[in-house]
Amino acid sequence: MATTDADASTDVDEAEPRDERREHLLSEFQRELGNAVVDSHIRAGSTLWIRVTRDAWKDAAIAAKEQLGFRFFDFLSAIDWLPSPFGRDMDSQEDVIASALENGDAGHGPDPEESASMTTGYAGGDTRFQLLARVYDTRNAQGVLFKADLPDDDLRAESWSSVYHGADWHERETWEMFGIVFENRSSLDHIYLPTLFEGHPLRKDFPLLARRVKPWPGIVDVEPMPGTDDEGDGEGEGDAE
Amino acid sequence: MTVVTDRDKLAYIAAQAADARVNVELESDGMTLNLGPQHPATHGTLRIVARLDGEQIISAEPICGYMHRGYEKLSEVRTYPQVTTLINRIDWLGSFANEVPFILAAEQLMEVEAPPRAQWIRTILFEMSRIANITLFLGDLGIQLGGLTAGFYAFRDREFVLNQIEAATGGRFHPNFDRIGGLKDDLPKGWIDETHRAMDRIRAFCDEIETLLITNEIYEARTRGIGVIPAEIAQSYGLSGANLRASGVDWDLRRDDCAPGLVYDQVDWKVWTHTDGDAFARSWVRMQETREATKIVDQLLDTIPSGPVMAKVPRIIKVPEGEAYVATENPLGEMGYYVVSKGDLVPFRVKIRSASFNNISVVPWVVRGVYVPDLITILASLYFILGDIDR
Numbered sequence: 001m002a003t004t005d006a007d008a009s010t011d012v013d014e015a016e017p018r019d020e021r022r023e024h025l026l027s028e029f030q031r032e033l034g035n036a037v038v039d040s041h042i043r044a045g046s047t048l049w050i051r052v053t054r055d056a057w058k059d060a061a062i063a064a065k066e067q068l069g070f071r072f073f074d075f076l077s078a079i080d081w082l083p084s085p086f087g088r089d090m091d092s093q094e095d096v097i098a099s100a101l102e103n104g105d106a107g108h109g110p111d112p113e114e115s116a117s118m119t120t121g122y123a124g125g126d127t128r129f130q131l132l133a134r135v136y137d138t139r140n141a142q143g144v145l146f147k148a149d150l151p152d153d154d155l156r157a158e159s160w161s162s163v164y165h166g167a168d169w170h171e172r173e174t175w176e177m178f179g180i181v182f183e184n185r186s187s188l189d190h191i192y193l194p195t196l197f198e199g200h201p202l203r204k205d206f207p208l209l210a211r212r213v214k215p216w217p218g219i220v221d222v223e224p225m226p227g228t229d230d231e232g233d234g235e236g237e238g239d240a241e
Numbered sequence: 242m243t244v245v246t247d248r249d250k251l252a253y254i255a256a257q258a259a260d261a262r263v264n265v266e267l268e269s270d271g272m273t274l275n276l277g278p279q280h281p282a283t284h285g286t287l288r289i290v291a292r293l294d295g296e297q298i299i300s301a302e303p304i305c306g307y308m309h310r311g312y313e314k315l316s317e318v319r320t321y322p323q324v325t326t327l328i329n330r331i332d333w334l335g336s337f338a339n340e341v342p343f344i345l346a347a348e349q350l351m352e353v354e355a356p357p358r359a360q361w362i363r364t365i366l367f368e369m370s371r372i373a374n375i376t377l378f379l380g381d382l383g384i385q386l387g388g389l390t391a392g393f394y395a396f397r398d399r400e401f402v403l404n405q406i407e408a409a410t411g412g413r414f415h416p417n418f419d420r421i422g423g424l425k426d427d428l429p430k431g432w433i434d435e436t437h438r439a440m441d442r443i444r445a446f447c448d449e450i451e452t453l454l455i456t457n458e459i460y461e462a463r464t465r466g467i468g469v470i471p472a473e474i475a476q477s478y479g480l481s482g483a484n485l486r487a488s489g490v491d492w493d494l495r496r497d498d499c500a501p502g503l504v505y506d507q508v509d510w511k512v513w514t515h516t517d518g519d520a521f522a523r524s525w526v527r528m529q530e531t532r533e534a535t536k537i538v539d540q541l542l543d544t545i546p547s548g549p550v551m552a553k554v555p556r557i558i559k560v561p562e563g564e565a566y567v568a569t570e571n572p573l574g575e576m577g578y579y580v581v582s583k584g585d586l587v588p589f590r591v592k593i594r595s596a597s598f599n600n601i602s603v604v605p606w607v608v609r610g611v612y613v614p615d616l617i618t619i620l621a622s623l624y625f626i627l628g629d630i631d632r
Contacts, residue, residue, distance in 0.1 A: 141497035166479035192306035
């Protein structure tokens with residue numbers, strides 16, 4: 001019933017426990033939304049992911065609330081699937097040590113091969129930005145996670161705020177953090193950041209300046225630091241593209 | 242098509258009408274009242290800009306972000322064990338409860354399970370965080386409404402719980418005690434008896450608060466019928482915890498959708514709801530919840546199994562690729578972490594779903610037409626922690 005690209009084969013092999021309740025729920029969503037359901041994933045006994053097309057983003061919310069009784073709005077956000085263009089030195093310094101220990105070399109700096117490929121998570125995805133939202137049915141104690149791909153050159157989606165009140169603030173947050181524009185709602189104002197703030201901090205290509213200008217203090221404890229000789233100002237070098 | 246649009250339309254018309262009335266009758270634009278960012282009623286830096294028509298509020302908009310610390314971004318450059326240090330500071334009155342859902346999400350991805358003893362102690366400390374948090378809420382409510390005594394009692398009796406948390410974890414406010422696969426340490430000697438005594442103190446405190454505050458005539462007059470939130474609106478805004486249960490929605494993640502790793506199914510307790518949905522109902526539900534929490538702690542202390550408190554996990558924790566969302570019923574409501582892992586030592590993305598952010602987003606809806614002193618009552622009864630809004 002649920003066809004997940006990567007997991008379909010492994011499901012059979014490992015004979016994972018089936019979750020009939022969530023499979024039933026998925027079939028109900030497929031009935032309501034038809035072809036708009038692109039992909040799905042079920043973790044037995046825990047979570048159901050449904051990826052819908054961008055055009056059906058609002059329809060999914062309406063179907064969930066009006067038809068299937070998901071009246072509780074949980075959260076709305078997004079995921080930026082771009083691998084960090086700043087490579088490993090944006091991560092914790094411990095990361096460098098660990099990979100060095102494993103590979104037997106100083107595995108610091110961005111790995112071109114790794115940063116070139118962009119992988120997406122459950123229920124798949126083809127684009128860099130993916131919307132993520134969860135609604136809940138308090139009567140039957142089950143939730144559903146929605147995802148929707150957004151094309152890179154057109155980061156727009158229909159607003160949920162006329163369906164779920166609570167989506168208003170979450171959309172403002174998603175807009176300022178990822179630069180995703182929601183349409184047919186009241187104006188998108190900053191919610192956390194100052195009005196004149198430039199950039200979208202939760203995008204992967206937005207540098208975390210505190211970490212750029214000062215190395216992680218944790219490295220003081222570690223004596224032989226592999227790769228301290230090149231503190232790497234030229235961060236753009238091994239990037240994708 | 243939707244319920245929401247009609248309600249919004251009516252509210253818009255009402256606001257326009259009020260505006261017109263103010264402009265015609267008084268030849269003015271009404272008054273703008275700015276509460277905060279520093280204001281005793283907001284216990285933190287929440288600013289509220291309210292437009293007034295006389296003493297009535299036409300519209301009010303909470304302005305948050307004065308304490309935004311960017312935990313979602315910072316989590317992306319910290320290893321999994323390091324993240325708990327950060328998220329401790331989200332809801333700082335019930336810190337241990339913040340750690341648990343994140344650790345459970347990581348455990349779910351790693352397919353690790355904490356040993357039974359660790360699960361027991363986790364649940365005990367989780368409930369003690371709730372008690373420490375809500376005790377202060379009950380006292381704070383008194384302070385907001387002009388009854389300072391309740392506040393002093395709350396600070397006094399919360400100390401018994403904090404002392405126990407400190408004895409077990411080493412931290413009064415930021416335990417940082419939960420680990421992937423278990424707990425940092427076992428309980429110290431004599432802790433169980435001492436905690437039983439602390440629970441007795443808290444039950445006595447609840448009785449005290451009930452006679453002093455909740456059943457007080459003035460208190461009832463100030464809170465009954467104030468800030469009524471219907472169940473439909475509460476769910477649509479994503480209100481959770483006691484705020485939702487006070488609106489008559491019988492839903493508690495501990496009972497209905499308990500994440501594996503907490504042992505609420507092992508104890509006998511009750512979820513309290515109230516049908517009124519007003520400020521009084523919210524405080525009453527919280528008081529009852531504190532009583533239930535002491536019961537849970539007492540029962541768990543008596544049945545705590547022996548054994549190790551830590552499962553076998555690698556020294557350097559690498560979480561396999563995958564995504565997980567785990568939410569628990571925290572003192573303030575539903576707190577969840579959506580963790581995306583790419584198989585690294587650091588999470589790829591952490592979405593923090595904190596309770597207060599949703600809980601406070603209902604303020605513009607609920608304060609339309611109320612009087613200024615009631616705004617304070619409503620804010621106090623919704624009960625938010627600034628760190629939980631701004632993250």
